[in-house]
């Protein structure tokens with residue numbers, strides 16, 4: 001997961017204070033400060049309409065930032081036309097040229113650069129070999145399957161060795177199997193060619209498996225940018241906590257804060273100790289976030305005072321093979337989820353009164369939702 | 370494995386495929402049947418009738434049946450025998466009484482100028498059937514032309530049932546007395562020039578429409594829908610007024626006391642009014658205006674379907690805008706260019722009213738001659754032959770276009 005051995009700390013792209021508005025009324029990208037490191041696989045993840053494509057388009061040169069500046073290898077590129085940026089792009093719908101053969105499609109970026117015929121032939125052959133489509137070189141895009149078109153689009157965007165490759169939901173139109181196959185393929189290319197990739201996706205599973213870092217977008221703002229494990233384990237706000245993976249939310253009021261820990265009085269009674277991550281002072285509202293796999297179910301009082309413990313009623317047990325999902329009614333959350341390892345549900349029956357227990361450092365106090 | 374599959378396994382796959390396709394083809398046929406029937410009656414049958422008329426040679430066999438029979442074995446050398454003269458005399462008298470002689474006279478007059486007089490005056494003077502054995506000298510005595518071989522070859526050449534005379538005449542050819550194909554005499558050889566003129570105007574108008582229409586179609590295709598719809602109304606506006614009105618409007622604008630000349634003179638650009646109408650310029654101007662929408666519409670519909678993603682992709686791959694246009698955009702518009710050009714050209718070469726109103730005598734196109742022969746001289750044969758030649762050249766063009774279009778047929782690379 002960690003491509004750190006390729007990613008350097010050298011910055012390739014820098015967004016500084018970038019804003020974008022299409023209609024002059026509201027900002028689609030509100031304030032973007034983002035560093036993309038050379039050789040890294042950065043994913044832009046976020047709900048629909050959060051400004052991911054817009055960000056990519058500004059980087060590729062098809063949209064102009066309303067404010068701020070983008071630097072590519074320390075050069076401002078606001079006024080550089082797209083064809084001079086040397087950025088490879090894989091479009092969501094591939095945009096293979098329908099009137100050209102696969103070979104001609106892949107040769108296009110080389111021929112517009114005036115590369116010699118012999119070299120073009122060689123490099124196109126190598127690129128088609130890389131995507132294992134050498135035998136289809138003379139077909140038209142319309143005669144290829146979705147996955148094959150996708151691979152051609154990839155080859156075309158990589159054949160001219162661009163400094164940076166942008167991919168806008170490149171796997172969105174593929175079925176699950178093909179998507180997983182292509183994820184591995186792209187990842188492999190990234191690692192073997194030392195590419196810098198900016199990748200847009202809706203699919204958090206895809207983002208978590210492929211990326212060196214993920215930038216979570218919401219509402220035109222990068223909510224958090226971090227490594228996948230950090231994003232999952234240590235979300236800095238409620239949006240990220242709820243967007244990435246499953247999360248239980250408990251609402252309450254801050255009682256007191258002490259050395260990074262916070263005591264929170266839950267709205268429906270009981271207090272909980274949590275990590276103080278993103279909260280106001282005492283008296284302010286907060287939402288606690290607890291991952292379902294970090295919670296245990298106790299049938300009796302274990303007496304362990306280092307744990308947060310809340311009474312709950314088991315309402316449902318959902319068997320999911322490798323694990324079992326328990327749904328509980330607790331004060332403050334009528335649908336509290338707990339992931340139990342396989343077999344750990346023995347002895348539990350719906351309707352039973354139990355306790356849920358979780359460690360304070362698995363519970364993060366975030367901004368109120 | 371299902372039983373049905375096993376049962377069908379001995380039938381070759383090709384046959385099974387054909388069988389399954391057949392039901393679909395039948396349904397498709399059923400759907401187009403009403404249109405086919407309509408086209409049969411309004412298009413195919415009249416067209417076949419026209420082509421038949423261009424080779425049909427019914428006048429002489431019908432009016433002079435015995436003469437035609439008597440000439441059947443004549444070898445065309447020297448004069449025919451006495452029996453042929455006797456048959457001609459009998460036929461002429463019968464036809465004169467029946468009033469059908471002028472029909473044959475008109476047909477024969479196409480072959481030999483003056484034949485009408487020969488036939489009609491002989492028939493008038495022939496009071497009674499000559500005595501057996503004297504028909505030849507009687508007829509030659511009445512009209513010396515009957516003593517010339519050309520008169521008889523003319524009758525023989527027009528004795529049907531089909532003739533190549535009209536078709537040959539439509540391309541300035543004719544047969545001499547020996548039946549060999551030769552160039553028509555200079556004073557009759559006008560159609561090749563007319564065809565060349567027709568195609569020249571057709572090509573000129575097509576090129577003008579393409580040059581003017583392409584940018585407009587591009588603009589329309591790339592504007593937001595609301596504004597492009599508004600502009601589209603302007604493109605279609607010419608369709609809302611009749612062709613005649615629009616053509617007359619050009620006369621008002623372009624004539625020597627018209628708006629253009631008036632403005633130019635008032636501005637002092639010219640002293641004398643420019644001759645803008647009743648010449649080739651007026652024809653090009655008015656026809657381009659009338660036909661422009663037929664170029665813009667197919668171009669627009671093709672351009673609308675070209676995703677802007679292609680141009681973006683080209684730019685991201687390093688192509689400057691002009692390169693992207695020539696290598697990515699333009700090739701994808703070729704189906705539209707082809708369809709637009711074909712449409713405009715085919716419509717243009719059939720134009721009649723506009724050149725008649727705004728062109729000079731030297732700007733009349735082939736349709737004007739077809740109209741002349743159908744309405745003025747009632748020479749259906751020649752009118753049909755000219756029409757057939759026009760049709761043939763249109764068909765050749767359409768076939769070439771079809772071949773080209775099929776050759777570069779593509780399915781879109783965009784999967785949505």
Ligand SMILES: Nc1ncnc2c1ncn2[C@@H]1O[C@H](COP(=O)(O)OP(=O)(O)OP(=O)(O)O)[C@@H](O)[C@H]1O
Nearest residue numbers: 022023028046047048049050051052053054055202
């Ligand atoms: N060309 C445009 N003109 C006007 N508004 C636009 C344009 N493109 C995008 N928007 C608006 O900008 C916002 C962000 O769009 P963007 O395409 O960047 O979202 P996204 O994060 O890529 O979403 P998705 O995941 O659905 O692709 C949306 O509200 C969208 O309606």
Ligand SMILES: [Mg+2]
Nearest residue numbers: 052053054168
């Ligand atoms: Mg998008």
